[in-house]
Amino acid sequence: MGEPLTVGVDFGTLSGRAVVVRVRDGAELGSAVFEYPHGVLDETLPATGRALPPEWALQVPGDYVGVLRNAVPAALRDAGVDAGDVVGIATDFTACTMVPATADGTPLCELPEFESNPHAYVKLWKHHSAQPQAVRINELARARGEKWLPRYGGLISSEWEFAKGLEVFEEAPEVYAAMRHWVEAADWIVWQLTGSYVRNACTAGYKGILQDGQYPSRDFLRELAPGFESFVAEKLEHPLGELGSRAGSLSAEAASWTGLPEGIAVAVGNVDAHVTAPAAQAVEPGQMVAIMGTSTCHVMNGAELHEVPGMCGVVEGGIVPGLWGYEAGQSGVGDIFGWFVEHFAGASHEELTRLAARQEIGEHGLIALDWHSGNRSVLVDHELSGVIVGQTLATRAEDVYRALLEATAFGTRKIIETFSAAGVPVTELIIAGGLAKNALLMQIYADVTNLPLSVIGSAQGPALGSAIHAAVAAGAHADIRVAAAAMGSVERAVYRPVPAHVTAYDELYAEYTELHDYFGRGGNDVMHRLAARKRAVAKGQS
Ligand SMILES: Nc1ncnc2c1ncn2[C@@H]1O[C@H](COP(=O)(O)OP(=O)(O)O)[C@@H](O)[C@H]1O
Ligand SMILES: O=C(CO)[C@H](O)[C@H](O)COP(=O)(O)O
Numbered sequence: 001m002g003e004p005l006t007v008g009v010d011f012g013t014l015s016g017r018a019v020v021v022r023v024r025d026g027a028e029l030g031s032a033v034f035e036y037p038h039g040v041l042d043e044t045l046p047a048t049g050r051a052l053p054p055e056w057a058l059q060v061p062g063d064y065v066g067v068l069r070n071a072v073p074a075a076l077r078d079a080g081v082d083a084g085d086v087v088g089i090a091t092d093f094t095a096c097t098m099v100p101a102t103a104d105g106t107p108l109c110e111l112p113e114f115e116s117n118p119h120a121y122v123k124l125w126k127h128h129s130a131q132p133q134a135v136r137i138n139e140l141a142r143a144r145g146e147k148w149l150p151r152y153g154g155l156i157s158s159e160w161e162f163a164k165g166l167e168v169f170e171e172a173p174e175v176y177a178a179m180r181h182w183v184e185a186a187d188w189i190v191w192q193l194t195g196s197y198v199r200n201a202c203t204a205g206y207k208g209i210l211q212d213g214q215y216p217s218r219d220f221l222r223e224l225a226p227g228f229e230s231f232v233a234e235k236l237e238h239p240l241g242e243l244g245s246r247a248g249s250l251s252a253e254a255a256s257w258t259g260l261p262e263g264i265a266v267a268v269g270n271v272d273a274h275v276t277a278p279a280a281q282a283v284e285p286g287q288m289v290a291i292m293g294t295s296t297c298h299v300m301n302g303a304e305l306h307e308v309p310g311m312c313g314v315v316e317g318g319i320v321p322g323l324w325g326y327e328a329g330q331s332g333v334g335d336i337f338g339w340f341v342e343h344f345a346g347a348s349h350e351e352l353t354r355l356a357a358r359q360e361i362g363e364h365g366l367i368a369l370d371w372h373s374g375n376r377s378v379l380v381d382h383e384l385s386g387v388i389v390g391q392t393l394a395t396r397a398e399d400v401y402r403a404l405l406e407a408t409a410f411g412t413r414k415i416i417e418t419f420s421a422a423g424v425p426v427t428e429l430i431i432a433g434g435l436a437k438n439a440l441l442m443q444i445y446a447d448v449t450n451l452p453l454s455v456i457g458s459a460q461g462p463a464l465g466s467a468i469h470a471a472v473a474a475g476a477h478a479d480i481r482v483a484a485a486a487m488g489s490v491e492r493a494v495y496r497p498v499p500a501h502v503t504a505y506d507e508l509y510a511e512y513t514e515l516h517d518y519f520g521r522g523g524n525d526v527m528h529r530l531a532a533r534k535r536a537v538a539k540g541q542s
Helices: 061-079 131-144 161-171 173-178 185-194 201-206 218-224 228-236 252-258 272-279 334-345 349-356 397-421 439-449 461-473 480-487 499-520 526-541
Strands: 005-011 015-022 028-035 086-093 098-101 181-184 246-249 265-267 287-292 296-302 313-316 324-330 367-369 387-389 428-432 453-456 490-495
Touching: 005 061, 005 185, 005 272, 005 461, 015 061, 015 461, 028 061, 061 185, 061 252, 086 185, 086 272, 086 461, 098 161, 098 185, 131 161, 131 218, 161 173, 161 181, 161 228, 181 185, 181 228, 185 201, 185 246, 185 252, 185 265, 201 313, 201 324, 218 228, 265 461, 272 287, 272 296, 272 324, 272 461, 272 480, 287 397, 296 397, 324 397, 334 349, 334 397, 349 397, 349 439, 367 397, 367 499, 387 397, 387 499, 397 439, 397 499, 428 439, 439 453, 439 490, 439 499, 461 480
Parallel strands: 005 086, 086 265, 287 428, 428 453
Antiparallel strands: 005 015, 015 028, 098 181, 246 265, 287 296, 296 324, 313 324, 367 387, 453 490
16 A cells, blocks of 8 residues: 555646646646547537537537546556555536536437537536626626625626526527536536536535525526526525535446546535645635636635625635635636737747747837637626737737737736725735746736746646645545645745836836726727627628
């Protein structure tokens, strides 16, 4: 018998990563990645070959099981350990990513009668077509003075459970009728591991509008859309599991997929962003973790409840039991850089970064808005779109690339300032996720926010965070704080703000704020008009 180990599995936007971790000190002994064979379905539905409408983003749930079957055994092989030493497994997922399922958890898209219906598939977090539903939820909640609304910064997102659920109810009543559970993928995967459904407190709070033990009322839902009043009772409500607790035991079937021992602890599901906080040892108030990849999520604990305008939410026990967990985010970050590299630049991230790093601040003469995937915080509007001001015939690809890097840093500063102004000061910014590898981007973030940047010690933050949760669920550490101290890691103040850069960026940030408020706060509604026109044209074509 060797030392106790756990397995953490991170289900990202394009792939799932498994990591094998030593419980004593968090050493990562082996890992493996499995790319989802279907990736993100955002153009056509393979079952029919038909085009999907704008802003759609679907996934195939079988791909997630592929991660359990492939990445977990491969990570065990990579680690060269005896699977018998693994005492627990935990998973984290993108969110809000929703699976419409039958009573036994079968995704509707796996039933022959629904395989051609796009609404029967998983709606990925960045499926943004439920914005009209989100707008109606927000208008009605404001008019009725619903007391849960300020817990979400005053706006519910189109990415979340109610907007996406209402979209299914209104656009695919046959799917809605057949769906017994509207399940977060974070919980669906735990269901596959244990054979039983436990709803995690994190997504229920942030994405499912569960506050002080209550969901939005039947009355509210009836007024929103007659017939939708039973949504909570019939599709959503389910017993909750606290973060770090044991959801159940690994079933015989899941043991055969993964090569892990049957009966080991399986932790309650979690979100990729929130689970990263303990991996970065950021479990105390004021320590904000920015998980920077395709998108950025900002998560932070607080001792008290405050209402921060435009935050994604504040949930009691949403990150660590006993504290208020705050979340904000930017829907597109690496995705925006990737879009530019893929469609316009003719050069790689590395080459563009190298060229952009030679420039002085402001040399390119550009300012951009980072809304190519909408704005998650603090405007919470997915019909906003990207802007680049200042282009001339002299503008080069590296100029635009740098302006896009800077735009996302300004977006993060807007979030930090909004938190601080609402009485939730950010005392430390800790970076996790794939973008930490871009040193220019990191220095820009330090200069724009005027904060020293700490960087998580692991390249697999979410998967390590899951392994930490697995250790707690297995009883190998007393709680998440204790496990984070033993297994998490962070390097402090790796990037420090340069005073002259801070001053230069203060001026550009003022310009960003002008554009931000002009396009995002009603100065000019052109982005909404263009989005409406795009939708109308797409509708006419279908
Ligand atoms: N050197 C780089 N600099 C900036 N962005 C990059 C670089 N390399 C990849 N990206 C972007 O990073 C994103 C992937 O980040 P990653 O953390 O690996 O993914 P995920 O968020 O899905 O876990 C992609 O959107 C890609 O465009
Ligand atoms: O909103 C989220 C968490 O609340 C998503 O999980 C997140 O934005 C997806 O992130 P990524 O693909 O960058 O890991």
